[in-house]
Amino acid sequence: MTNPLEQKLEAYRRILDISKQLNSTLEYGALLQQIVAAVVEILNVEAASIMLQDPSTGELRFEIASNLKPQETERIAVPLDRSIAGWIFTHGEPRVIEDVARDPKHYRQVDSATQFHTRNLLGVPLRTHTKVIGVVQALNKRDSEKFTGEDISLLTVLASQAGVAIENARLFQQSDFIAEIVHELRTPLAALRASTTLLRRPDLPEEKREEVHNLLQEETERLITLTSDFLDLARLESGRAEMDRHPFDLAHLIYDCVTLVSPQASDKGISIYTDVPAYEVQGDKSKLKQVVLNLLTNAIKYNRPDGEVYVSAFVNDMNAFQLDVRDTGYGIRPENLPNMFRKFYRVADTAGTVQGTGLGLAICKHIIEAHGGNIWINSIADEGSTFSFTLPQ
Ligand SMILES: Nc1ncnc2c1ncn2[C@@H]1O[C@H](COP(=O)(O)OP(=O)(O)OP(=O)(O)O)[C@@H](O)[C@H]1O
Ligand SMILES: [Mg+2]
Known part of the structure; x- marks a missing residue:
């Protein structure tokens, strides 16, 4: 030839x-x-x-x-x-x-x-x-x-x-996303339907009624979070989400987030340590808050009882602002690391016991990259994980 x-x-x-x-x-x-x-x-x-x-x-x-x-x-x-x-x-x-x-x-x-x-x-x-x-x-x-x-x-x-x-x-993939969304909505919706049917029953004891009300409230909250996560992700993926950039003090925002998650941390006996100097960034405050909150919530949810969370911020050798959120949880096995930022991905070991949808990190990645930064993980199985992101100065 x-x-x-x-x-x-x-x-x-x-x-x-x-x-x-x-x-x-x-x-x-x-x-x-x-x-x-x-x-x-x-x-x-x-x-x-x-x-x-x-x-x-x-x-x-x-x-x-x-x-x-x-x-x-x-x-x-x-x-x-x-x-x-x-x-x-x-x-x-x-x-x-x-x-x-x-x-x-x-x-x-x-x-x-x-x-x-x-x-x-x-x-x-x-x-x-x-x-x-x-x-x-x-x-x-x-x-x-x-x-x-x-x-x-x-x-x-x-x-x-x-x-x-x-x-x-x-x-x-998009149609897959829709199928996943519908699937995720079905569970709380089924719970709502079951609760309303139960509440109709005249023979329902008063203490049971209270329990069903609480369940109704929890599942409604969950639906609200789910739908707003879906919407956020769809907007971010299509590039239609606008970053509303303003200068603000990131340390302030981090302390606010720590205050917000501290009841959840104390429930598990987890202590949070911070080392965050004042630092002004240009960015979308409410979106960056979403990122920090998800990293903190994960560090608590996937930690051991009585574990620790360390939050530290500094200017790294590339002259970018860097935030590290380190936990003392069970860590993530190397084979699972490449999937962590995929939507709906949840590590099988914890998916059954800890509530979540697997959208948090996918949303974080979009938000950080839209600010020109990077987000990544270092993890040692059985010792814990560090989630880090950077924001260019
Ligand atoms: N700090 C961590 N330590 C160990 N595993 C983690 C940690 N953070 C996340 N993971 C794993 O990564 C998965 C994806 O996290 P992500 O935040 O995207 O979703 P989620 O927490 O399950 O749900 P949500 O959408 O409510 O945030 C988690 O389900 C968990 O298996
Ligand atoms: Mg999460």
Whole structure:
């Protein structure tokens, strides 16, 4: 198969096969992996990556890179105005860079953060039916070859298939989200119905009546929290949530949150220690309060009885404000860590005993990233976990 025409045909046949495969994959993570694997194979390159625009900040974020682990790509945001990928995204055109080191637009932070040396690259816009949503890049052509016009056509065809498949997988996720919501609402609704039926019974003893009333109140509260969490998350995911930025003292907010959760902590015999100096930030106070409250509530809920929670704030070596919330709970096993910020994800060991929906951390991540910060976890099984976030100064 040395004939170039034969080779070309074979490449397009392969793309057809791959397109069929992509269109039948609705699981988002698996789909992304299939796309980068296809780019590496068809373009004969060392690595491939997909970046998508983050609706809340407008920046591009790595969704996947074949040469990197998910934890490595997760925190990297690429600015639109100072990167090659940003250029491809805003112009909606493919671009070949033959000597990346010489290109002033090469966003070096990615290579230095990941220890991958990019020599040359080909990038094309990733489109859905209606708009450009990101960029697909093929990195380092193998066998000292250069990217050709043919490569541009191949990657463009592949990217158009990939764009549609990504859109489908996202829509599917959205319908999954709705199914989960309905499922979550059913439990409190069933409890409400049972309670109202019970209260109708004339033979219900007075003390039982009191109990049912309390249950009614609890379940109503739970419904209110649930619906507002769903709404928050839907707004944050679609990029429609506006961050209402004002300067305020974060230490104040943290102390307010500690006061709010302290009854819950004392119920479990948990002590909270704080080391938080005054610090002014620009941000959405009520949304950041939601973040701190969820981290504190988690540190209490998933702690041992009579455990401890340490809240400390400082300016870290990257010159960003950092808040650490450390607990002395059972910790999180390494295999569960990558899922922690996924909506509805709850660690099986505690899901049965501790009340929650698994939305808190997903909401936190959106809010922190919309402020240009990062959020992550360090955890040691049986010793406890530290949840940290940063806010740029
Ligand atoms: N500090 C922690 N220690 C151990 N496990 C934790 C901790 N924080 C969170 N988790 C685990 O992560 C899961 C997700 O947390 P998240 O805050 O998103 O949801 P939740 O607390 O279950 O519900 P809610 O939506 O009410 O916040 C929890 O169910 C729990 O299994
Ligand atoms: Mg929570």
